Amino acid sequence: MYNPMVWIIGLLLLGFLSKKSIWQKLGKGIGMSLLVILTNPFLSNLALKQLESPPKPIDQIPLVQTGVVLGGIVAFRDDTDQIQLNGNVERVEEAIELYHRSIVSRLIYSGGSGSVMNPEEKESVAMAAFITTRGVSPSDLLLEKDSRNTYENAIRTSEVLDSLGMKNQPILLITSAFHMKRALLCFEKQGIQAIPYPVDFKSDSWNWSFSWIIPSATALTTWELIIREVLGLLMYRMTGFI
Numbered sequence: 001m002y003n004p005m006v007w008i009i010g011l012l013l014l015g016f017l018s019k020k021s022i023w024q025k026l027g028k029g030i031g032m033s034l035l036v037i038l039t040n041p042f043l044s045n046l047a048l049k050q051l052e053s054p055p056k057p058i059d060q061i062p063l064v065q066t067g068v069v070l071g072g073i074v075a076f077r078d079d080t081d082q083i084q085l086n087g088n089v090e091r092v093e094e095a096i097e098l099y100h101r102s103i104v105s106r107l108i109y110s111g112g113s114g115s116v117m118n119p120e121e122k123e124s125v126a127m128a129a130f131i132t133t134r135g136v137s138p139s140d141l142l143l144e145k146d147s148r149n150t151y152e153n154a155i156r157t158s159e160v161l162d163s164l165g166m167k168n169q170p171i172l173l174i175t176s177a178f179h180m181k182r183a184l185l186c187f188e189k190q191g192i193q194a195i196p197y198p199v200d201f202k203s204d205s206w207n208w209s210f211s212w213i214i215p216s217a218t219a220l221t222t223w224e225l226i227i228r229e230v231l232g233l234l235m236y237r238m239t240g241f242i
Helices: 004-017 021-038 041-051 090-100 123-132 150-163 177-189 217-239
Strands: 066-070 106-110 141-144 171-176 194-199
Touching (some): 004 021, 090 194, 106 123, 106 150, 123 141, 141 150, 171 177, 177 217
Parallel strands (some): 106 141
């Protein structure tokens, strides 16, 4: 559903296999147009920049007691007991850096299991050792183990903050730049005063070269990320989550 290559192949198959000329023209025309547009790295990077929250200099971050890190970092595999980190790992790396620079004095890692088949695989539990072996005191790390998505990240974190008597205190929200808008809206919906600190920027700076106009498979991957997040935003609005 999210992969634009599926759409392109489907349209081209329609164009080449349909017996009606109108469907042949539409399938081939739209399919080829999408192939040209969606493999263009300039356009995919431009779209991603519009989605990402702007960077915030570290010297402009107010000192707060609690930083909240959103999961979506760990990939569990049945054939190994090692945790495998995906491309969003900068979320936790930046959070640890903020802790060591005393910008936050406590971290809440929010992430349970997004797996229906393996609900016992808790991401926050898997990441605890990763975080504490990098210098975060176990007493300064709280694990939120029950959330399965961004909406539940906000709800469960709100419950943790409420249990600590900190619901009315501001928190620093740490997640990928492309994910920040949806996450921030979810946390604000729960009455949490969240200060956004976007990390893990996946867009590139504008340094002109011919590579910007050369078709790239990476552009398709970027569009898949954009489509997934935009659909997530639309779905959350429709369901009242934000």
